[in-house]
Amino acid sequence: MKVKPVNHALAAEKFIEDVAHESFHDERLWDLRQKRDEQMHILPEWQELRTRASQIKEHTLANLPEYLEQFEANAKKNGIHVHWAADGAEHNRIVGEILEKHGAKSLIKSKSMVTEECQMREYLEPRGVTVTETDLGERIQQLDNQMPSHIVVPAVHKLIPDVAKIFAEHYHTDPNDNSAQSLAWQQRLAARPVILSADAGMTGGNFVVAETGSFVVCTNEGNADLSATVPGLHIATIGIERLVPRMADMGVFIRLLSRSALGSPITQYTTHFRGPQKGSEMHVVLVDNGRSHRLGMQDFWTSLKCIRCGACMNTCPVYRRSGGLSYGAVYSGPIGAIIDPTFNERKYSTLPFASTMNGSCTNVCPVKINIHEQLYKWRRVLAEHHELPFVKREIMHMAGKLMGQPKLYRAAINGTEVALSTMPRFVLYNWLNPWGKHRELPHPVKTTFNSWYKKNRLNIQKEREKA
């Protein structure tokens, strides 16, 4: 069966219809962007940090096999069990087997986008393992049966009454509770017994240090540390691109990560796991799931530098107004639009077009990924692979012909100006013109620049030449 492309525009249209949610979403994320800017201005070395972060990541990716082997050797020395998963299915099987070996029936986990990628909950739950998200935003999304809509703030598209309703349904709290403080407290009360009785804990990993065989987890709520330290079994699921060579490199990344993400100087917890704690067992599952393939894509491999701060999402006018769920993918926003097509080119073929190409994403990226240029390159690739919708393809085709022939172009422009000023609206604004759906077409002008130039300048030039 052929997969249908995500209809981002339609989903975004529905999100926009709800004015309260749409305007809060827009303002909240823009606020994060502004807080990020404040932090950037505090540090004169900001641009140097970005350059170094980018260089370290590019170096690591170019030497990834060696650094992965170095990490594996050191981690094993530290007493960590290291596993390798080629894809999501293998990852889930490995985690399932570890849990089974320990007779573990309940798993508490902190936020990890890789497990979302692998659809781990969907795999484990029918096998009798209860998976509880301990990150507040992720838990809200789990209870509401939705994907995270943002990689840092997964429930950012929801308002207090939405959360109150969900908690009332699952935690039997007051459905009219309108205080974020009291709702967060309800989550704390609900989560504690689950954490205290859990058989196993899972975290992701923001950074993996080859030199020490350790990994670093950056969070704010304390839930990742609880998940890792309370049960006697800690499993960490980590994408293979997360490596850095040396512990001394971490300064660069920790100084950039939370400042870029939330505009806070550092996450409340920056935790370094180098081996199992006393009386406990530690497993690291290194997940490929398409990453090694992406490394070979000349135009797109630098997207693997991403440290998942979400700054590109917070600044993107399209993301802010369309909401993360409209992307229909684990990764949304600009970074999602350039990595999602590597997972499934057809399904996510519409996402690189969900951009104004303003370049803001590239400007804020702490590891200098040329996001908007990759968006443009994806459009070319998708057009070549015929993944464009019919109307877009035909219009582009016609536009291409027109632009290639100056005479035809000028005639068409003159014709268009006549059309704009004389044709009735229904002829100009219809399904053949998606651009005109949310905007007015430009006002017709009396003369084009070309005809004005011919009349006013060309003659003067000729006269000068004569004189």
Place this chain on the structure above:
Amino acid sequence: MSSRDAILARLRDNRPDPTAHPLPPVAKLGDMDAGKARFENSLQIIGGQVLERQENDTLATAIARTFPDSKVICSAVPDFEGTIRIEDLDSPQQAASVDVLVVRSPFGIAEMGSIYLSEAQLNSLNSAAHLTQHIVVILSPKNLTANMHTAYIDRPEFHTANYGVLMSGPSATADIQGVLVRGAQGVRTLSVWWED
């Protein structure tokens, strides 16, 4: 071929030219002020507090005044009594009964207002740093390092500890409609007690 070998082989085939991407040398950048005032300012920004010291105060009287409702005060330092010693907690889960944990940090980071704790300070009961309601951290101003670069380059703990957490204030969340809530899942407050 195992998945491990298949992944590594594919990475070797696909990677960009390693010689085109050299590793930059390690650098110490930014403000090198490792002073107490800078640390206190950063601590306040991230929601932590300095435990106020009144005349003739001891740590015990300051704790009693700051956390009047606390019943279980757990000590992880030899020179402070508390109501229970961390050695007497038998399992990670038992730390949930603690109201206030008193622990000494080997160093703090002035740039961030962060303090460091590892299994060495927690008597290997790492959960205590998070399950407890409030944490009081004894820190010496002599043990401040300027910023994240100096911390990672100069402090040996990052190479030796199995569990090492930089705690930057209390646990926090803004996941519900962007409202900042302190004390999300871990400690509800973090206080620093300056050691002379």
